[in-house]
Amino acid sequence: MSxxxxxxxxxxxxxxxxxxxxQRSYQAVSIRDIAQxxxxxxxxxxxxxxxxxxxxxxxxxxHAARLSDEMRAAGKGMSNQKARLVAMLCEYVHLASEPRSxxxxxxxxxxxxxxxxxxxxxxxxxxxxxxxxxxxxxxAIAAGTLRxxxxxxxxxxxxxxxxxxxxxxxxxxxxxxxxxEDIKMTVDILWKGMEI
Numbered sequence: 001m002s003x004x005x006x007x008x009x010x011x012x013x014x015x016x017x018x019x020x021x022x023q024r025s026y027q028a029v030s031i032r033d034i035a036q037x038x039x040x041x042x043x044x045x046x047x048x049x050x051x052x053x054x055x056x057x058x059x060x061x062x063h064a065a066r067l068s069d070e071m072r073a074a075g076k077g078m079s080n081q082k083a084r085l086v087a088m089l090c091e092y093v094h095l096a097s098e099p100r101s102x103x104x105x106x107x108x109x110x111x112x113x114x115x116x117x118x119x120x121x122x123x124x125x126x127x128x129x130x131x132x133x134x135x136x137x138x139x140a141i142a143a144g145t146l147r148x149x150x151x152x153x154x155x156x157x158x159x160x161x162x163x164x165x166x167x168x169x170x171x172x173x174x175x176x177x178x179x180x181e182d183i184k185m186t187v188d189i190l191w192k193g194m195e196i
Contacts, residue, residue, distance in 0.1 A: 008038050010048045018059045026056055057121055064128040067095055071132040081140045082191060088132055089183045097177040130156040146194040155190060162186050
């Protein structure tokens with residue numbers, strides 16, 4: 001392995017690959033493009049990743065983990081569970097509404113790829129992204145504030161689905177992205193439906 005490969009490392013390769021996939025798309029970026037952008041050979045890239053698909057899987061995982069961390073950080077120190085949830089969802093909406101949100105462009109591309117276990121990968125990506133929101137609901141259920149919706153129902157999935165529908169409506173009506181008041185209203189609707 002060359003000195004340059006050692007200095008850029010796996011993490012650096014993932015960051016550069018994410019940038020390229022976001023800017024151009026999975027289909028438009030080759031291993032050679034990524035290797036050149038990293039300043040390494042194709043062989044050096046293959047040292048870390050057996051193929052482009054596995055590199056893409058890792059980029060998805062890294063991106064989802066970063067989104068989850070940013071959401072948790074946004075909700076840290078909030079006075080109650082609802083306020084924590086609103087702060088986390090404000091961060092989520094901010095990240096999701098970026099012009100070329102990597103998460104959603106990656107999800108769209110993954111859906112079209114039909115490679116390997118991409119269905120499983122998409123499911124893991126969604127579960128990772130929803131985990132911080134599920135944690136808030138789990139805490140509220142454990143505290144006796146909310147009732148459990150049952151093992152097959154995900155309040156986090158329902159809540160983010162409601163927010164996406166509202167974002168699409170606002171976009172179709174040429175409004176700005178969601179405001180904090182919109183997020184609070186959506187959280188209130190679901191929260192009241194689950195209160196004990």
